[in-house]
Amino acid sequence: MKFEMNNGNKIPIIGVGTYLMKDEHELSQIIGESLRIGYRLIDTAAVYRNETIIGKIISNISSYNLNRDDIFITTKLSPADQGRDKCKKAIMDSLERLKLSYIDLVLIHFPGSSRSTPKSPKNPENRRGSWQDLEELQQAGIVKNIGVSNYTIRHLEELFGYAKIKPVVNQIEVHPLFHSKELIDFCKKHSIIVQAYSSLGARDGWPILSTNLTLKKMAQKYEKTVAQILLKWALQHDLCIIPKTSKVERLKSNFQIFDFELSIEDMAQINGLNENHKFCWDPEPIL
Template sequence: MQTIKLNGDVHMPILGLGTFRVRGYSTVYQVLDAAFQAGYRSFDTATVYQNEADIGKALKELLPKHGLTRKDIFVTSKLAPQDHGEEAESACLRSLEQLDCDYIDLYLIHWPGKQGLKSEDPDNKLHRQKSWQAMEKLKESGKFRVIGVSNYTVEHMNELLSHCRIKPSVLQVEYHPLLVQTDLLNFCSSAGIHLQAYSSLGVGKLVSEPQIIKVAGKYRKTPSQVLLKWAVQQGIGVIPKSCNPERIKENFMIFDFSLSEEDINTISSLHSGTRYCWDPTHVA
């Protein structure tokens, strides 16, 4: 497994398992079991996914089954938009309790705005700052190994860097061939922040993109593998999600081939500014 060295001297697998909409203990257990068998060691969840407790319980059973300990895996979770601000510290501690962990490897602010406030409300900035201060405190206490943000724009990132004591280690955003966020990638590269992609497959729609299918045929790989490799080969982390054991295994098998520079450029040229998820650009 290829890893990324984050600022803060923590290593994170460049490929992890996303768990959005993976709910119910039996489903969580089966998905994580298949992931461990395939080789995954990094797992991404969030308060709003409503599966932290089930993931924590499953890990307690699956780690010894696969001959692993807590230090062998990397767990990410995220602060819910409703918990921005004064509620942030208690919400962070609740994630730790739900996951039944002594520490979380990476904890992110999930969204730049506070639930209940209008996007243009300037108070969003104040809530973000208070949330970050709470996360800094928990990182310093050892509860979080590193901290970061999700769905931030360049403007949000510049604002954060203007006041933070601890620099974010990761920015997680929607990133795929139809949404090549070059400005964010360049920003993160220059700031020493790792860019991690979600929705790498365009919520499943990009696997039927003719150009992706063509490239996949050339390498005798699946479109999903090509899409994930396109990101990973550029140093961008990925967290594909699936409940299908074969797909989980397939998505992990991307380390035995390399795309040519020409093919990476061809895939990148598909950029159209298309978003399949949320647009944070309007959040003050």
């Protein structure tokens, strides 16, 4: 289950998120089990402070009867490391922590830079420098694919103005309570894959998972969990997904979403739940 990216390379449509997971035993159990279940993409980031542990776990990939090129590792450039040359050094540090000879996908985590106000001209200047570094890292074969995260249409249009290599992915917050049709359509039009994060409503999950009556009824109708309905809704919008869980049983059920189909009417009903309710950071104010 993979999508082809605009450079011809392939990306698994479902992966495991690892935000807030720093315990070695827990990560080892979750990543190990996810590989056994069939997940092939692991999503990390420099700011998650778990690259070293993930590197240790995947250095033992042959114990899962898999090769390095069977799995797909995504990491992200921290907003603290945005800018020409700084980005390159940061990604080389990630590479070392992950104990890899190449990283499958590196994303610019956020359009803003640390220690810059949202309207600071340092933000676009650093983004441009970071992108140039990423292009060079891709040309050197250290990074196979490069993309962005939390980019709005405005940030993408700016990038198109100077990019020699087009981003393959834009990883953005998408769930029924917050989804921008305009941004998703824009990415599709430019052959940029949208990878949804916080599909289950972020770290707490409760506003969507436990209180939404429409989704609860739909879960009953399809004999699925609300989490499965949410993930399927994203897949039927042709999005990639990276749900995070620290529980093995949820890892399994979050993967059991390929044996049913939401009807056109039910998709429309879920689309209608949009109330512009974000759980994560907002890139809109970033110059």
